[in-house]
Amino acid sequence: MFEKKPTTIEQQIALLKHRGLQIESDEEAEHYLSHISYYRLGEYWHAMQSDKENHVFKPESKFSDVIALYCFDRELRLLLFDTIEKLEISLRTKLIYHLSHEFDPWWFQNFELFSDSLQLVKTLSGLEEEISRSKDGIIKNHFAKHKDDKRFPPAWKTLEQTSFGTLSKLYGNLRNNVKSKDVIAEEYGAVNHTFLPSWLQSIAQIRNYCAHHSRLWNRNLPGTVKLLPRPPYQWISEVPKQHEFQKLYVHMCLMKYLLNIVAPGNHFTLKLSKLFEKYPSVDPFAVGMKENWMEEPLWNM
Structure with a gap:
């Protein structure tokens, strides 16, 4: 049974940082995530993850590269x-x-x-x-x-x-x-x-x-x-x-x-x-x- 609950943008940013994604500006990340869904952007950062099951990012992975x-x-x-x-x-x-x-x-x-x-x-x-x-x-x-x-x-x-x-x-x-x-x-x-x-x-x-x-x-x-x-x-x-x-x-x-x-x-x-x-x-x-x-x-x- 699916039990995941929605997360706030602040929680999304914290989760990405915890998983190793470098975020240069929280304010900029908040702007993008408020206009482009976390799930949609996930299609682009998926390739940057070394452990795709636990969603751990490769070293030097940057949010700015995701947006690019x-x-x-x-x-x-x-x-x-x-x-x-x-x-x-x-x-x-x-x-x-x-x-x-x-x-x-x-x-x-x-x-x-x-x-x-x-x-x-x-x-x-x-x-x-x-x-x-x-x-x-x-x-x-x-x-x-x-x-x-x-x-x-x-x-x-x-x-x-x-x-x-x-x-x-x-x-x-x-x-x-x-x-x-x-x-x-x-x-x-x-x-x-x-x-x-x-x-x-x-x-x-x-x-x-x-x-x-x-x-x-x-x-x-x-x-x-x-x-x-x-x-x-x-x-x-x-x-x-x-x-x-x-x-x-x-x-x-x-x-x-x-x-x-x-x-x-x-x-x-x-x-x-x-x-x-x-x-x-x-x-x-x-x-x-x-x-x-x-x-x-x-x-x-």
């Missing part, structure tokens, strides 16, 4: 969220354009085009919920003008209301003989439909971490991605090993690969390198960074 890690992670999420926004808008555009021309504006509710009917039912159920609670004037006007049409609004209206996760599921669930599935993959430098679905699923997952303010630093990411043996565009020279797929670096490489197509001349490399410079106490290897990552052809663009 937290701020780094927050800024990293903002950078990735901004990057993913560009990819999301691009994917939405391509799905709407190519499939509406290949079939019709209601292709996304045509069960003949999808491999997994049950998954499509779930997707359409989510779409219906998003549409029903939408305050968008375009959606409201559509239903007002077309009261007798019981279908969803056409793709260019409906899919503007959807999440990146829904878009990635729609793409991945398309039958492999749907021409647009290969066309979109080719336009993204993924050659064909074999590889792109896992990339999109990975990016959608990371987007969710960003949207819910979850830690990315030192996190092992579930799942894996299929990498092209010979990408048509600039890529990294050192092929990642299987266990490295758990770290963020490989997934950021995929984002950069797609971003170079969607937004040529982007500043992702510069912004990421400046972030590491801003927080020198942060271990870049905790997110899987390679020592000379900036020299890779992919990151030089």
Whole structure:
């Protein structure tokens, strides 16, 4: 039976000091703990503990380093969220354009085009919920003008209301003989439909971490991605090993690969390198960074 009782901020500070965490200023620590929960910050100081069962900190562990890690992670999420926004808008555009021309504006509710009917039912159920609670004037006007049409609004209206996760599921669930599935993959430098679905699923997952303010630093990411043996565009020279797929670096490489197509001349490399410079106490290897990552052809663009 769980019997722990809540502790005051003063008690939290005393406990951290007792466990060996150096706190330079009680006033500063009290400020941060009053705005960022003890439990949330614990995700960042966990790696600083030599005895994780008894929560004993390693020598020279500092509260200021905990805050630096937290701020780094927050800024990293903002950078990735901004990057993913560009990819999301691009994917939405391509799905709407190519499939509406290949079939019709209601292709996304045509069960003949999808491999997994049950998954499509779930997707359409989510779409219906998003549409029903939408305050968008375009959606409201559509239903007002077309009261007798019981279908969803056409793709260019409906899919503007959807999440990146829904878009990635729609793409991945398309039958492999749907021409647009290969066309979109080719336009993204993924050659064909074999590889792109896992990339999109990975990016959608990371987007969710960003949207819910979850830690990315030192996190092992579930799942894996299929990498092209010979990408048509600039890529990294050192092929990642299987266990490295758990770290963020490989997934950021995929984002950069797609971003170079969607937004040529982007500043992702510069912004990421400046972030590491801003927080020198942060271990870049905790997110899987390679020592000379900036020299890779992919990151030089």
